[in-house]
Every structure is written in structure tokens, then in C-alpha cells.
Amino acid sequence: MEISPNEKLAGVLAPLFALRTENDLGIGDLEALRQFIEWSRRIGFRLVQLLPINETGGDNSPYNAISSRAIDPTTLHLAPGSPTQLTAEDFEEVTREFDLAALRSGPVRYEKVKPLKKKLLERAFANFQRDLPNEKFDAFCETEHAWLDDYSFFRVRMERNGEREIWDEWLSFSLGEEDSPEFEQRRQFFCYVQWIAHEQWRAVKNFADDRGVALMGDIPFGVSYYSADVFAQPELFRLEWSGGAPPEPYFKDDEFTRKWGQNWGIPLYNWPRMRARGFDWWRQRVHGAKEFFHLFRIDHILGFYRIYVFPWRPSQNAEFLSLGWEEMLARTGGHAPHFAPRDDRTLENCAANWREGEEYLRALLAECGANSVIGEDLGTVPDYVRPSLSSLGVAGFKIPQWESFPDGRSIPGSDYERVSVATFATHDHKPLRALWEDALEKNQDDSEQARRDLAKVAEFAGMPSPNESTNYLREFYPAIFEALFRCESWIAIVMITDLLGRKDRFNVPGVATESNWSRRLHTTVQKLGRGSTLRQRLRLVRELLRKSGRLSSAASAAKERA
Numbered sequence: 001m002e003i004s005p006n007e008k009l010a011g012v013l014a015p016l017f018a019l020r021t022e023n024d025l026g027i028g029d030l031e032a033l034r035q036f037i038e039w040s041r042r043i044g045f046r047l048v049q050l051l052p053i054n055e056t057g058g059d060n061s062p063y064n065a066i067s068s069r070a071i072d073p074t075t076l077h078l079a080p081g082s083p084t085q086l087t088a089e090d091f092e093e094v095t096r097e098f099d100l101a102a103l104r105s106g107p108v109r110y111e112k113v114k115p116l117k118k119k120l121l122e123r124a125f126a127n128f129q130r131d132l133p134n135e136k137f138d139a140f141c142e143t144e145h146a147w148l149d150d151y152s153f154f155r156v157r158m159e160r161n162g163e164r165e166i167w168d169e170w171l172s173f174s175l176g177e178e179d180s181p182e183f184e185q186r187r188q189f190f191c192y193v194q195w196i197a198h199e200q201w202r203a204v205k206n207f208a209d210d211r212g213v214a215l216m217g218d219i220p221f222g223v224s225y226y227s228a229d230v231f232a233q234p235e236l237f238r239l240e241w242s243g244g245a246p247p248e249p250y251f252k253d254d255e256f257t258r259k260w261g262q263n264w265g266i267p268l269y270n271w272p273r274m275r276a277r278g279f280d281w282w283r284q285r286v287h288g289a290k291e292f293f294h295l296f297r298i299d300h301i302l303g304f305y306r307i308y309v310f311p312w313r314p315s316q317n318a319e320f321l322s323l324g325w326e327e328m329l330a331r332t333g334g335h336a337p338h339f340a341p342r343d344d345r346t347l348e349n350c351a352a353n354w355r356e357g358e359e360y361l362r363a364l365l366a367e368c369g370a371n372s373v374i375g376e377d378l379g380t381v382p383d384y385v386r387p388s389l390s391s392l393g394v395a396g397f398k399i400p401q402w403e404s405f406p407d408g409r410s411i412p413g414s415d416y417e418r419v420s421v422a423t424f425a426t427h428d429h430k431p432l433r434a435l436w437e438d439a440l441e442k443n444q445d446d447s448e449q450a451r452r453d454l455a456k457v458a459e460f461a462g463m464p465s466p467n468e469s470t471n472y473l474r475e476f477y478p479a480i481f482e483a484l485f486r487c488e489s490w491i492a493i494v495m496i497t498d499l500l501g502r503k504d505r506f507n508v509p510g511v512a513t514e515s516n517w518s519r520r521l522h523t524t525v526q527k528l529g530r531g532s533t534l535r536q537r538l539r540l541v542r543e544l545l546r547k548s549g550r551l552s553s554a555a556s557a558a559k560e561r562a
Contacts, residue, residue: 413487
């Protein structure tokens with residue numbers, strides 16, 4: 001598929017776990033993605049953006065995965081007759097232990113979904129072993145051994161410690177355990193799961209190709225402290241520091257974030273060691289993303305230039321919440337949160353950060369080629385970062401309510417750089433409908449901020465600031481999407497909740513709640529848009545895409561056939 005900034009396109013962001021089908025197993029899977037690709041294409045979208053698909057740990061966060069390469073088994077479509085060699089008898093016997101109706105009706109219940117899919121995969125693996133050797137499986141293990149060997153070893157150890165990835169609390173090996181046939185058998189199982197995952201994801205990419213829809217993946221800048229990567233190659237990381245982001249008053253949901261910042265707990269990279277190895281770890285990571293996605297977003301691309309670090313782990317955040325600066329220094333032995341490798345207070349520091357950041361990114365770009373990387377460049381952005389990304393051909397983000405001239409006026413979409421991505425919200429932000437409700441509820445703590453944001457969006461759309469008499473669906477919704485699609489940015493992306501006019505939120509940064517990474521759409525993909533009101537709204541969106549020149553040719557052809 002040819003994807004170039006020479007041609008504008010529009011996309012929709014939807015977390016895979018949030019998609020529903022009539023027969024899913026409590027979480028969105030690759031069958032749901034196939035249906036969503038078709039649904040998006042019919043409207044006129046030419047791109048589907050996903051969150052990271054790497055295997056998650058106990059917090060279920062796709063941005064805190066236990067491997068930089070392994071795919072989460074929950075994304076797999078498991079049904080009788082699928083390529084997994086799962087039989088109808090196996091499927092029936094395993095699933096009768098679970099209340100599938102309950103799993104399908106609410107949010108993702110990971111404590112049920114993960115064991116369910118693992119049991120189904122174990123049945124499939126047992127069937128698979130009867131036909132060994134398998135040349136395709138053997139070739140996969142050989143090709144991917146650079147990461148697969150470490151991951152499968154880590155995964156068995158994790159399993160034998162109650163599925164807890166906290167490797168510094170694991171029980172010690174018993175003598176000869178890792179050389180036992182039982183241990184090797186479990187390693188083979190986890191390799192098999194990854195083989196199936198790679199086969200299914202490659203097939204979905206081909207499916208999207210055939211329909212003229214690009215898939216955008218997501219690579220987090222960091223990797224979890226408790227990952228197979230850190231466990232197997234600690235020399236590539238600086239484990240004494242925890243990466244994150246500086247204090248941001250915009251996120252009012254968490255007191256710690258407002259005071260100290262976001263402590264993600266990701267270890268720093270040992271860049272000199274990575275340089276000495278030709279950045280092979282990063283090249284391998286990018287190569288993996290290329291297998292399944294046409295282009296991908298790097299979350300917190302600012303980290304390549306400098307990253308905010310904490311001298312304590314996230315589990316200790318509560319201990320520091322009430323402390324003043326001097327008390328914090330006393331607790332940490334004089335080590336304070338700061339930007340690493342250096343701050344941006346001097347021109348010399350800025351120049352060094354700029355130079356090194358470009359060096360690291362050039363290594364990635366050499367692996368993935370042009371027009372493949374989207375850089376999430378939001379937050380506290382140094383002045384040199386966006387010019388640097390532009391010089392490298394990396395598209396940055398344009399959030400209209402945050403794009404302003406020095407005098408405070410909103411920058412019109414016609415002034416956006418072509419190599420950029422415009423959107424009103426990411427997975428970390430409130431949907432516009434939620435902002436709308438906050439702005440009009442006078443007693444809300446964040447209503448003032450919400451009113452400012454909505455006023456900025458309205459200014460971007462060339463309409464007056466909304467008030468209690470403004471109708472969201474009839475007046476605000478059409479105006480803002482028309483402005484978004486008409487902007488000069490190469491890609492215009494709509495979050496699925498904004499497209500549907502809903503206020504559901506997928507993640508609240510800095511807050512550990514059960515709703516994070518578990519909220520699902522209100523209905524199945526096949527039923528989306530069947531109601532007359534939403535159907536009318538989606539027709540409007542398709543017409544706006546056509547008028548802006550972003551409508552896919554496939555959607556136009558489908559409309560003519562209809």
C-alpha cells in the first residue's frame with residue numbers, strides 16, 4: 001500500500017480491546033478488527049489506529065508491556081476451525097467453565113479473559129504437537145530467536161510465579177529446573193502462541209491492504225521495568241531511574257501528577273551501550289512493528305531527546321505525595337526528579353539533546369523507511385523538537401485546542417504543516433462529549449479548563465464559543481469535524497468515542513482504576529450505526545470526508561454500488 005503525505009487521508013482510533021463482536025470472548029480480537037476495518041472503510045476512513053498490541057502484565061496497560069516484541073494472546077481470534085487447530089470439542093469443553101454472556105456484556109474482565117484464552121491455546125497446542133515437526137513453526141523460532149528465546153524463558157518463569165512479572169520477587173530456581181523437559185515444553189508453548197499471533201496479525205494486515213485501509217500501530221518509547229527485555233539484558237538499561245513526564249496541571253484527575261509528574265516506572269536506556277551495538281534492540285523492535293502495521297506512532301517521542309526521571313519507583317509515589325522539596329531530597333539522598341541526560345536550560349544542553357535525539361531516531365528511520373513514523377510530541381515540548389522531527393520527515397501531532405499563536409489566537413488548520421497528524425483527542429484525553437458536559441456543569445472543578453478547551457475547538461472551527469443553548473450534535477459536531485477534515489495535515493484522526501458522540505474514556509493518566517484499559521464500546525461493530533440518529537451522523541461524516549478530499553476510493557465505490 002502506497003502511503004504518502006502527498007495525499008490526505010482520515011482515520012479512526014479504536015483500542016482493540018474495546019471492540020465487540022457477537023461471539024467474542026470478552027475482549028476485542030482480530031475478528032473484531034476485521035469487522036472494524038470493513039466498517040471504517042464503508043464510512044470513508046482509510047486508516048485505523050490501534051494502541052500497542054504487546055503482551056501486558058498485571059496492570060493490563062498496553063504501555064507497560066512485559067515484552068517489546070511479544071504480542072498479547074488476548075488479541076487472537078480463537079474459534080473452532082481457526083488456524084490454531086482448535087476443535088469444536090475443545091472449544092465447548094473450555095468455554096463451558098466461563099459465563100460467556102457475562103464476559104461479553106460488560107467491561108473487559110482480564111482476570112477471566114486471560115485464563116480463558118490461555119486454556120484454549122493450550123488445547124490448540126496439544127493438537128498441534130501431534131503433527132510435529134512443523135517446518136513453518138521451526139522457521140519462525142529460528143528467525144525470531146533473538147527475542148523469542150529470552151521471552152519464552154521469562155514467560156515460563158512468570159507462569160511459575162503465579163503469573164506475576166515482578167521478577168525481583170520471583171522464587172529461586174530449583175536445581176536443573178530450566179533444563180527439564182517440562183520447562184522446555186512450556187517454552188515451546190509460549191513460542192507456539194507467538195507463532196500463531198504473528199500468523200494472525202500478518203493475515204489481518206493483508207486483509208486491510210486488500211481493502212485500501214492502512215493500519216497504524218503504536219510503539220511506546222519505554223518498556224516495562226518488569227519485562228523480558230530488562231530481565232534478559234539489564235546492561236541496556238539504567239535501572240536506578242524511573243522515566244515519566246514532568247508535572248502537568250492539565251491532568252487534574254491525580255494529585256501526584258499535578259505535583260510531581262507522571263512516574264511511569266520505565267527504566268532509562270543506556271544509550272552508549274545501545275550505540276555500541278548499532279541500536280540493534282531498537283531496530284529489532286521497529287522491524288517487528290513493520291510486520292503488522294503500515295505506519296506506527298511512537299508514544300512520547302520526546303524521550304529520544306530527553307526524558308523526565310524520578311529517583312524512586314511508582315510503588316513509592318504515595319510516600320512522596322505529601323513531602324516538600326527538601327523532605328524529598330532527604331528521602332532520596334539528594335537525588336531529585338529531573339530531565340535526563342540533561343535539561344534544556346542552556347543552549348549547549350539543547351544542542352546536545354537535539355543532536356543525540358536525531359542520532360537515535362535516524363537509526364529507527366533507517367530500519368522502517370520514510371513516511372512510516374508518527375511522533376507523539378505532546379506535553380512539555382522543547383522548542384527544538386518539532387523542527388527536528390520535521391527535518392527527519394516524522395509527522396508530529398496537532399491538537400487544535402492546544403495549537404495557538406503567541407498572542408493566544410488559535411492557529412487555523414490551513415496553517416498546519418502537511419507532515420502532521422491532527423486530532424482532537426488521544427486515548428489519554430477526555431472525549432469531546434465529556435468535555436462538553438464538564439464545561440456546562442458549573443460546580444465541576446475542571447469546568448473552567450473544559451470551557452477553555454471547547455472555546456478553542458470552536459475558534460478552530462470558526463464558530464462562537466458554545467454555551468447552554470448550543471446543540472452539540474446539530475451545531476458543534478458538524479462544524480468541528482468539517483474543520484478537522486479540511487485542515488492541511490496529512491492525516492486527520494477521530495477517536496471512536498468522538499465519532500460516535502459518546503463520553504466514555506479509555507484511560508485516565510496517573511490513576512490506577514479498574515476502568516482503565518477495560519471500557520468497551522456500547523454495542524458490537526456490526527450494529528454500530530444501525531440506529532437512525534447515528535446512521536445520519538455517519539452519513540454526514542462521509543460527506544465531510546468527500547468534501548475535504550479525504551474520502552477513500554473504496555468508500556466511494558461502495559456508495560455507488562449501494
